[in-house]
Amino acid sequence: MTTRILTGITTTGTPHLGNYAGAIRPAIIASRAADADSFYFLADYHALIKCDEPARIQRSRLEIAATWLALGLDVNKATFYRQSDIPEIPELCWLLTCVAGKGLLNRAHAYKASVDKNVEQGEDPDAGITMGLFSYPVLMAADILMFNAHKVPVGRDQIQHVEMARDIGQRFNHLFGQGKELFTLPEAVIEEEVATLPGLDGRKMSKSYDNTIPLFGTAKQLKEAIARIVTDSRAPGEPKDADGSHLFTLYQAFASQAQQVEFRAELEGGLAWGEAKNRLFQLLDNELGEARERYNALISKPADLEDILLAGAAKARKIATPFLGELREAVGLRSFREQVQVAGGEKKKAAKSARFVSFRDEDGSFRFRLLDAAGEQLLLSKSFADGKAAGQASKRLQSGEALDVRAEGQAFSVWLDGESVGDSPAFADAAALDIAIARLREALAPQE
Ligand code: TRP
Secondary structure (H helix, E strand, O other): OOEEEEEEEEOOOOOEHHHHHHHHHHHHHHHOOOOEEEEEEEEHHHHHHHOOOHHHHHHHHHHHHHHHHHOOOOOOOOEEEEHHHOOHHHHHHHHHHOOOOHHHHHOOHHHHHHHHHHHHOOOOOOOOOOHHHHHHHHHHHHHHHHOOOOEEEOOHHHHHHHHHHHHHHHHHHHHHOOOOOOOOOOEEEOOOOOOOOEOOOOOEOOHHHOOOOEOOOOHHHHHHHHHOOOOOOOOOOOOOOOOOOHHHHHHHOOOOHHHHHHHHHHHHOOOOHHHHHHHHHHHHHHHHHHHHHHHHHHHOOHHHHHHHHHHHHHHHHHHHHHHHHHHHHHHOOOOHHHHHHHHOOOOOHHHHHOEEEEEEOOOOOEEEEEEOOOOOEEEEEOOEOOHHHHHHHHHHHHOOOOOEEEEEOOEEEEEEOOEEEEEOOOOOOHHHHHHHHHHHHHHHOOOO
16 A cells, blocks of 8 residues: 655745755655655645745745755656645635634644734734634645645644644544545654754754755855854864764765764864865765756746646646545535436435435546435445446436345445446445345435
8 A cells, every 4th residue: 555645845935955854855765665655745825824925935936846856856756736736725724624623723832822922022912813824734734634645744843733634634524424534634754863954053954043054055155154164163183073063963964874984083083174164065065966957957947847836736636626526525515416316306205315426536546426315325336447437337327227236245236237336335234234225226216
């Protein structure tokens, strides 16, 4: 079985070396695993919550997209898209908003921190807090649940949000799933081994500390940033404490085992800090030089990037569109036409409310369910390669021709032309099975 991995990148900044080592590099490596089905996306709706500068949003989307591609994300294997190209996400967000407890969202760290800050400053508790910030975790739940992700790699600050996605998904399953797991419940994955890179000043590398090393600046910018790395004042020739130096930690994050051993020995042997910085520059320039060229080429052709992202969105929507259709069904947003067709006016009671629901399976095949008046599943069709064949089978079942129903154990199957086209779930006992078959016959009986 494949594991679906999904994560979003908020598009408010320019990727730096810390993002690369902590998130981008491990994500790209993970996406190459044979059993991985990766969904990586630009969380540009989330960016709007934090940033009201259109130019910055736009620039950041472009830079982040180019960064992931330049670093080798294979868009034929992974699904790479912009959140804002998937209209099903905000639509699902609303369905989830209608089941998410306000109390649950009141407890979100990011929102609480803003309230606490307001209170501390003697302001109104909600001063400057938008509904976007308050509902942030619901939108994130929609991102995750839309694609039934199993694993969500995130930083520690996001664990709570993934747990909220679980809560909300579970609630939705319970309310509308009729015993079926509509949503897969996701799990947060924290990469324990991945280094949190120190920045120039030794604190965690972060845009908010202004201590970052650019990922795809020019060689000159890279050199200048490295020159600003804070070291102690030991003179050339004096032994250096490798483990106590964040320059060494930075080096370690990109060096082979052998390179690390050698660099440590040199530092302990008295290598000058200036020289040490040169070594780090060489190492990073080596690691990133080719990708930098690819990055610059991509950035200079934004129309090509647009095409790549739109193709990614189309791929994602192949899943999102039919799944949202199923979810709309589940909550009661259903076509009137289907109801009229099945019911055939105000005739038989069972027929009136028995429903065929067609959907697309994860593998892209076409299936349908027959639900009885109470919404219980009577029949799940086999997978059809095309929608037409599935449609024809469900039409034949409704056509009034004699039904070929075969009981097997505690379940039954329905046959057309000597082939099974669908199965019932297993019922508790023989009596329940008989009742279910009777309900099936009633639901599909020819209408007078
Ligand atoms: N909130 C995440 C962050 O700031 C970004 C994000 C948005 C995300 N939607 C997501 C991460 C869905 C994982 C899954 O890092």
